[in-house]
Amino acid sequence: MKNIDEISRLSADDLDRIGQDDSVQVPEDFRIRLPRRSTAVWAVAASVAILLGVGLWSLPKPPKDTFDDPYLAHAAVEQALGRMGDAIALGARKVEAAEVEFDKINYWK
Amino acid sequence: MKKLYAILILLAVSVSAIAQDGRSLYAKYSDLPGVEAVYISSAMFRLIGKIPDVELGGEDVNLAPIIKSLKGFYILSTEDPAIGKDLYADVTKRLDRGEYELLMEAKEDGQVMRLYTAGDDFTVRSFIMLTRDGTETSFIGLDGDMPREQLEDIVLKAVEE
Numbered sequence: 001m002k003n004i005d006e007i008s009r010l011s012a013d014d015l016d017r018i019g020q021d022d023s024v025q026v027p028e029d030f031r032i033r034l035p036r037r038s039t040a041v042w043a044v045a046a047s048v049a050i051l052l053g054v055g056l057w058s059l060p061k062p063p064k065d066t067f068d069d070p071y072l073a074h075a076a077v078e079q080a081l082g083r084m085g086d087a088i089a090l091g092a093r094k095v096e097a098a099e100v101e102f103d104k105i106n107y108w109k
Numbered sequence: 110m111k112k113l114y115a116i117l118i119l120l121a122v123s124v125s126a127i128a129q130d131g132r133s134l135y136a137k138y139s140d141l142p143g144v145e146a147v148y149i150s151s152a153m154f155r156l157i158g159k160i161p162d163v164e165l166g167g168e169d170v171n172l173a174p175i176i177k178s179l180k181g182f183y184i185l186s187t188e189d190p191a192i193g194k195d196l197y198a199d200v201t202k203r204l205d206r207g208e209y210e211l212l213m214e215a216k217e218d219g220q221v222m223r224l225y226t227a228g229d230d231f232t233v234r235s236f237i238m239l240t241r242d243g244t245e246t247s248f249i250g251l252d253g254d255m256p257r258e259q260l261e262d263i264v265l266k267a268v269e270e
Contacts, residue, residue, distance in 0.1 A: 063135050063148045070157045073149050077157075077176065080147070080184055080249050084238050087222040088264055091215035 131183040131250035143189040149182040179253040186247040193246030
């Protein structure tokens, strides 16, 4: 029986010829023993691939830009940021009003 | 091995969490009738290039560093009560996951305004404004790598005004 080094030196044609030669008997106790870890690694790799595939597939595609014209886009950004600024100012006014009330309470104490 | 599977599950959860960003909200609501929707991509922001100073609260504020760091800009606004209710619930559900920090909340005459940020001590990766004014519900979302210090300076400037 050939060892692994001898087999690795055989050409593809030789391997094919030996494979078709019925006179070559496969030993009864012949078993391919893969390291146990290898199975686990492959299982993990497959799991990662599936999870990533599912995750990426579930991600929505980037939407189409609303504006083709950068000036219009700029105007929309400006307007939205202005709205945000107004909202922040509203919050600030509430804080200021609360401070005035607290000052009044503290004054009468 | 169990640890590895736990990491994999966490990875899957985080991937699906990323999917629930402004993009997925936009995808869900932008085509509905009665919804005003605006999306501006990072490519468009690059095209805009140098943004002139934007007037905010009566004072000129240089928003260029923030604008340049943006990767996506989403606006969803509706006066449809049913859609508005769904949108508000969807956004709130996302915000309640714990990734976002409430920056400010103001309520006045039935108007509710909330500002949220997500990120770390140095970078704001997402900035969200959610408002409800009567029947109108609005969502404004900014995704990017915004320098926290600059963003907070702008917010403070608006507050000072």
